[in-house]
Amino acid sequence: MGCLLGVSALAAFLPVAIIGRPLHQSNADPTMDHALVGWTCLAIYAMAALTNFHLSFIRPWIHSRWGEGEYKFVSGIPVAHSLFLLVAIVALPSSVIAGILMLLLLGLDTGAAHWVAITAAFEFRSKGL
Structure with a gap:
């Protein structure tokens, strides 16, 4: 249960951190590094987010159209890659384009923390926990 709370906290934090980037980066070092x-x-x-989206939505659709035989689900990249987004939030200079790109990728990423939290919530709800 503690791990689920940690994942849920990360899921809630990432979009807020992306939107609030200009506030905490006003005094950030804007160096090229x-x-x-x-x-x-x-x-x-x-790359991880688009891979997860492809494995979750595009690959099954392609298999249903042209595939023969039984479909084998392939798991995507787990939550750990969200740390790269966290570093990007902190390191990138304030930019509307970067913020929109981050939110779009976060929405497409089926292996990110918010998808894990949503899936776990549906699982707990269906079991009546």
Whole structure:
């Protein structure tokens, strides 16, 4: 139960951190090194998020259209890659485009903390816990 609370806290924190980036970055060091680290971490997170989205929605749809035989579910990348998004939130300079990109990727990422929290909540609700 403690792990679920930690994941739920991370799920609630990430969107708030993305939206509140301009507030906590007003005195941040805008050096090129920080921006490079931020964009690199965001690119790594984007690859993981798009891989998770592909494995959850696109791959099953393609298999249902053209696949033959039994479909085998493939698990995506788990919650740990959300740490790359957290580093990108802190390292990137304040930018509306980066913020929108982060929120979009977070919404598509079926392996992120908010999807884990939603899935766990539905699981607990269906079992009546």
